[in-house]
Amino acid sequence: MDAILQVENLTKQYAGFQLDHVSFSVPKGTIMGLIGENGAGKSTTINAILDLIHKDGGTVAFWGQELSSSKQLKEDIGVVFDDINFYAALTPAQIGKISAAAYQQWDEVMYQDFLKRFQLPAGKEIKTFSKGMKMKLCIAAALSHKPKLLILDEATSGLDPVMRDDILDIFLEFVQDENHSILMSSHITTDLEKVADYITFIHQGKVLFCKTKDELRYQYGIIRCGAALFGQIDRTEILTYRKDDYQWNVLVADKEKAARKYKNAVVDDATIDDIMLLYVKGEQLN
Amino acid sequence: MKSLILKDLYNIGHNIKSMLFMFAVFACIFIFSSNIEGYIFSCAILCSMMVVTTFAFDDNSKWVRHALIMPVSKKDLVAGKFFILAIFCGAGSLLGLTVASVSGLIMKKFTFGPADISSLLILTLAAFVAALIFGSLSIPLVFKFGTEKGRMLLLISFMIPAAICFGIYQLLVFLGVVFTDRLVFMLLCFSPFIALAWCYVMYRISYGIFAKQEY
Numbered sequence: 001m002d003a004i005l006q007v008e009n010l011t012k013q014y015a016g017f018q019l020d021h022v023s024f025s026v027p028k029g030t031i032m033g034l035i036g037e038n039g040a041g042k043s044t045t046i047n048a049i050l051d052l053i054h055k056d057g058g059t060v061a062f063w064g065q066e067l068s069s070s071k072q073l074k075e076d077i078g079v080v081f082d083d084i085n086f087y088a089a090l091t092p093a094q095i096g097k098i099s100a101a102a103y104q105q106w107d108e109v110m111y112q113d114f115l116k117r118f119q120l121p122a123g124k125e126i127k128t129f130s131k132g133m134k135m136k137l138c139i140a141a142a143l144s145h146k147p148k149l150l151i152l153d154e155a156t157s158g159l160d161p162v163m164r165d166d167i168l169d170i171f172l173e174f175v176q177d178e179n180h181s182i183l184m185s186s187h188i189t190t191d192l193e194k195v196a197d198y199i200t201f202i203h204q205g206k207v208l209f210c211k212t213k214d215e216l217r218y219q220y221g222i223i224r225c226g227a228a229l230f231g232q233i234d235r236t237e238i239l240t241y242r243k244d245d246y247q248w249n250v251l252v253a254d255k256e257k258a259a260r261k262y263k264n265a266v267v268d269d270a271t272i273d274d275i276m277l278l279y280v281k282g283e284q285l286n
Numbered sequence: 287m288k289s290l291i292l293k294d295l296y297n298i299g300h301n302i303k304s305m306l307f308m309f310a311v312f313a314c315i316f317i318f319s320s321n322i323e324g325y326i327f328s329c330a331i332l333c334s335m336m337v338v339t340t341f342a343f344d345d346n347s348k349w350v351r352h353a354l355i356m357p358v359s360k361k362d363l364v365a366g367k368f369f370i371l372a373i374f375c376g377a378g379s380l381l382g383l384t385v386a387s388v389s390g391l392i393m394k395k396f397t398f399g400p401a402d403i404s405s406l407l408i409l410t411l412a413a414f415v416a417a418l419i420f421g422s423l424s425i426p427l428v429f430k431f432g433t434e435k436g437r438m439l440l441l442i443s444f445m446i447p448a449a450i451c452f453g454i455y456q457l458l459v460f461l462g463v464v465f466t467d468r469l470v471f472m473l474l475c476f477s478p479f480i481a482l483a484w485c486y487v488m489y490r491i492s493y494g495i496f497a498k499q500e501y
Contacts, residue, residue, distance in 0.1 A: 052351060052355075098293045
């Protein structure tokens with residue numbers, strides 16, 4: 001696997017929270033979704049990856065190099081946070097000039113094309129923009145220096161479904177180039193179901209799993225059963241479970257095997273939302 | 287570095303009307319009371335204070351998070367604030383010099399002979415140096431305590447260099463040094479180097495503070 005970004009044993013200690021040996025990698029030409037509940041450690045992970053906070057331990061390598069080793073690396077990394085980080089009285093045209101002065105790879109024609117495509121007025125102050133327009137401007141600025149890796153921290157949160165769909169299409173377009181990748185943190189799991197190739201699930205500062213989206217979608221399942229059947233389920237097959245009023249919801253890694261084995265049970269497909277919910281609110285046996 | 291300076295200039299550009307209004311008010315107060323020296327110093331120092339305003343804009347938009355993902359280092363980011371301070375001080379001093387010269391000409395307070403011109407230029411240089419020294423102390427204070435507390439500590443940042451200069455002056459007087467016109471002139475000529483050395487120390491302190499912070 002040819003990884004653009006390799007994170008190994010990343011740790012960061014805060015009072016009451018620890019990022020605990022987080023490891024994953026983002027292969028070339030793929031979108032990696034970083035999921036987890038609020039406060040799980042997604043943003044801390046991204047901040048540590050980007051050197052915005054000091055790591056207590058672990059390594060982060062972009063194309064095999066540490067971010068601090070070369071300014072050139074930053075030319076190849078585009079980042080979009082959940083809000084615009086420019087003063088509200090600036091205009092997209094001024095942001096373009098500021099960015100052009102920062103990036104050697106800045107492509108003004110590409111930036112102007114994005115502004116037209118996103119219908120963003122170049123001379124208007126960004127304080128008059130809607131949340132969606134601001135995010136599109138951030139994406140335009142991030143893409144116009146021709147990065148090979150996009151890092152998105154909750155970039156689609158707060159946007160309406162139409163706007164999110166537009167933006168997700170841009171991300172899919174970006175990864176058409178097999179040398180490009182995206183690391184995308186979001187708690188809107190439906191977005192990730194649409195675009196992600198891999199899902200890394202962080203819970204309470206730890207990576208619970210890092211799997212392909214297809215494995216989660218096509219192999220994971222939820223057994224819906226009563227107490228009697230729950231008692232018969234092989235404990236080694238239970239990833240996590242949750243008891244509702246009269247029903248047990250049991251997450252298993254192989255739904256077809258479960259359907260064959262427990263013929264009286266209903267085995268449903270598991271969405272990423274279901275999986276996240278069961279891990280966060282359910283109980284594990286081991 | 288260029289992008290950082292450009293960003294501050296664009297940001298502060300939105301305050302230009304209120305700044306010009308303040309300069310006009312100061313012009314009325316100082317020039318009509320025949321205190322042209324005071325006006326040049328006020329312009330320079332007022333402009334040096336704008337560096338704190340740039341920090342407020344940065345805080346407001348969480349700019350540093352964005353700046354650190356651009357191909358600029360933390361050292362560039364800190365140095366950029368000192369460059370913008372120097373630009374502000376230079377602009378303030380030159381504005382003061384221009385308005386003072388024009389006013390002096392209109393009010394016939396200057397003959398604009400070589401003595402008047404050199405006196406004005408030396409005064410402008412002194413104002414620039416003073417503003418640079420005062421302003422550069424505010425930068426590590428804002429890095430350390432943030433913009434809100436930094437604003438309150440601004441007064442301290444202006445009092446500390448003044449107290450240091452006064453202390454040195456008293457010490458030299460105590461040691462029997464007589465401040466002749468020649469000595470004062472030499473000190474003024476040497477003052478840009480003192481200001482540069484002071485800025486370098488402030489830069490090192492600021493970088494030391496900034497490098498430890500998280501965004």
